[in-house]
Amino acid sequence: MVVLFVAAPFFIYPIFLMKALCFALFACAFNLLIGYVGLISFGHALFFGWASYLTAHAAKVWGLPPELAIAAGTAVAAVLGVIAGGLAIRRQGIYFAMITLALAQMMYFFALRAKFTGGEDGIQGVPRGRLLGVFDLSNEMTMYAFVLVVVLAGFILIYRIINSPFGEILKAIRENEQRAISLGYKTERYKLMAFVLSATLAGLAGSLKALVFQLASLTDVHWSMSGDVVLMTLLGGLGTVFGPVVGAFVVIAMQNYLAPFGQWVLVIQGVIFVVCVLLFRRGIVGELAQALRVRL
Numbered sequence: 139m140v141v142l143f144v145a146a147p148f149f150i151y152p153i154f155l156m157k158a159l160c161f162a163l164f165a166c167a168f169n170l171l172i173g174y175v176g177l178i179s180f181g182h183a184l185f186f187g188w189a190s191y192l193t194a195h196a197a198k199v200w201g202l203p204p205e206l207a208i209a210a211g212t213a214v215a216a217v218l219g220v221i222a223g224g225l226a227i228r229r230q231g232i233y234f235a236m237i238t239l240a241l242a243q244m245m246y247f248f249a250l251r252a253k254f255t256g257g258e259d260g261i262q263g264v265p266r267g268r269l270l271g272v273f274d275l276s277n278e279m280t281m282y283a284f285v286l287v288v289v290l291a292g293f294i295l296i297y298r299i300i301n302s303p304f305g306e307i308l309k310a311i312r313e314n315e316q317r318a319i320s321l322g323y324k325t326e327r328y329k330l331m332a333f334v335l336s337a338t339l340a341g342l343a344g345s346l347k348a349l350v351f352q353l354a355s356l357t358d359v360h361w362s363m364s365g366d367v368v369l370m371t372l373l374g375g376l377g378t379v380f381g382p383v384v385g386a387f388v389v390i391a392m393q394n395y396l397a398p399f400g401q402w403v404l405v406i407q408g409v410i411f412v413v414c415v416l417l418f419r420r421g422i423v424g425e426l427a428q429a430l431r432v433r434l
Contacts, residue, residue: 139380143286152282153350158390159289160347165370165382166296167339172368173377174300175332176312177227180235180364181242182340184222187359188245189215189341194261194354195254204267204275208288208345215341216334218245223333227326239361246359260355264348275349285346292339297379299335308332369407373414375421379433384423 146155164186172178193211196202202210226237249255256262266275275281299305310318311325318325348354357363366389374385392410396403418425427433 139383140290143290147279147282152278154390154394156282156285156350157347158387159285160343160350161367161370161390162383162386163289163292163346164340164343165367165374165386166293167336167343168367169371169376169378169382170296170299170339171332171336172371173381174305174308174312175329177230177329177333178235178368179226179238179333179336180361180368181222181238181240182336182367183359183361183363184238184242184245185215185218185337185340186344186347186363186367187249187354187356188218189344190348190354190358191249191255191261193345193348194264197267197349198261198264199254203271204269204284204349207267208342208349211345211348212338212341215344216338219334219337219341220330223330223337227330227333239364242359242364243361246356246361249356249359255354255356258356260353261348262353264352264354266349266352281350285350288342288346292342293383296339300379304328304331369411373411373421375424375427378421378423378427381421381423385421388422 143155143159164182168179168182171182189211191211192214193207196210197204197207200207222238222241225241226234229237250257266281268274269280269284273280273284275284300308307318307323307328310321311323311328315325344358347358370385370389371382372385373388374383375381389407392407393403396406399406414422420428
């Protein structure tokens with residue numbers, strides 16, 4: 139995967155790759171929650187979007203360098219994850235999902251009215267700045283290298299989490315929470331930790347996107363963004379390591395290359411999604427892993 143992404147910008151438009159990488163990290167963060175804990179959130183745009191806003195505001199208004207602006211946005215996503223997770227984690231199933239959606243919608247309307255977010259105009263012209271005071275991120279290849287390193291680091295962290303003893307406990311909670319409780323595990327604490335980790339990494343993805351496009355807008359906090367990440371994860375393969383990455387690239391490619399079809403893009407996406415649900419029950423990567431009998 140590293141070799142593929144290092145060679146990719148010489149053949150594919152770097153901005154497209156950076157966008158896809160940001161959403162790949164977002165989808166991997168979401169998959170950590172739904173694929174390994176069994177909790178589906180319909181409000182993950184809350185963390186993605188508000189991290190994007192705070193990073194953009196910190197870079198443009200406060201004049202922070204990119205590394206500190208990203209850290210600020212990611213920290214805000216972590217705090218929101220603690221608050222939202224503390225409220226939602228006591229419920230399960232559709233009740234948990236609806237609480238996350240309600241919280242995300244509340245923050246969406248706050249973003250719409252707040253002055254520092256720019257309302258419907260968003261925060262535009264965000265400066266990329268110099269990373270560590272040395273690397274000029276206004277250069278596309280330098281920015282791509284930075285995004286790639288951060289996304290790969292996030293991917294490795296998620297891989298480490300799901301293959302650690304902590305990750306095994308999360309899988310046990312997903313499979314049979316009552317049995318995990320009977321073994322002495324405080325499942326609510328583990329679920330909250332997983333929720334906060336997922337929110338933090340989603341915020342990191344949103345912070346990167348704000349610098350890549352030099353823009354933070356209402357689209358980032360809208361409920362449809364939460365729907366997109368659900369689609370990416372299911373399309374690639376729920377509970378697989380590489381599935382969300384593949385799903386993100388497929389969805390972003392459809393959005394970019396099918397743009398001339400206008401509103402028909404949504405219909406085409408819907409048809410493709412239905413076909414994948416019927417033919418690839420485990421997702422693209424899940425079916426491939428099943429056919430090859432390997433773990434992907």
